Amino acid sequence: MELDELYQEVILDHAKRPRNRRELPQCTAVAHGDNPSCGDEITVFVNLGPDGRITETTFTGSGCAISQASASILTTQVIGKTRPEVEALIKTYHATLATDGESVDADGLGNLAAMGGVRKFPQRVKCATLASHALGNALAQVP
Numbered sequence: 387m388e389l390d391e392l393y394q395e396v397i398l399d400h401a402k403r404p405r406n407r408r409e410l411p412q413c414t415a416v417a418h419g420d421n422p423s424c425g426d427e428i429t430v431f432v433n434l435g436p437d438g439r440i441t442e443t444t445f446t447g448s449g450c451a452i453s454q455a456s457a458s459i460l461t462t463q464v465i466g467k468t469r470p471e472v473e474a475l476i477k478t479y480h481a482t483l484a485t486d487g488e489s490v491d492a493d494g495l496g497n498l499a500a501m502g503g504v505r506k507f508p509q510r511v512k513c514a515t516l517a518s519h520a521l522g523n524a525l526a527q528v529p
């Protein structure tokens with residue numbers, strides 16, 4: 387197994403130039419997650435519009451390239467989606483990272499599908515799901 391497989395082009399691009407990496411001072415919900423085994427931490431900020439769709443989502447944090455790139459990619463994939471749509475996307479994303487994730491239909495994941503290779507490195511799956519767990523927790527706080 388080549389570690390390079392982990393760092394595909396999309397992941398490298400987002401790790402080098404993270405999108406939506408800033409605080410969102412006025413937001414509907416915020417959640418923090420950390421992954422002590424790797425030293426990653428992520429805070430996810432979410433704004434929902436009156437129609438229940440995500441209008442803006444951002445993150446701050448530090449850690450390995452996988453954790454930061456997955457947060458960056460995730461924030462670009464969920465804008466305009468409703469909470470159930472995002473919850474479904476997160477569920478699919480996590481399924482693709484399971485050991486049998488190769489058989490999961492990754493349609494609709496967009497660039498997040500690039501993270502699928504992480505399934506070969508089980509100890510890094512927590513890095514790849516840190517932001518998605520935080521986003522799910524943030525959405526769960528919304529009444």
Ligand code: ZN
Nearest residue numbers: 424426450513
């Ligand atoms: Zn990590």
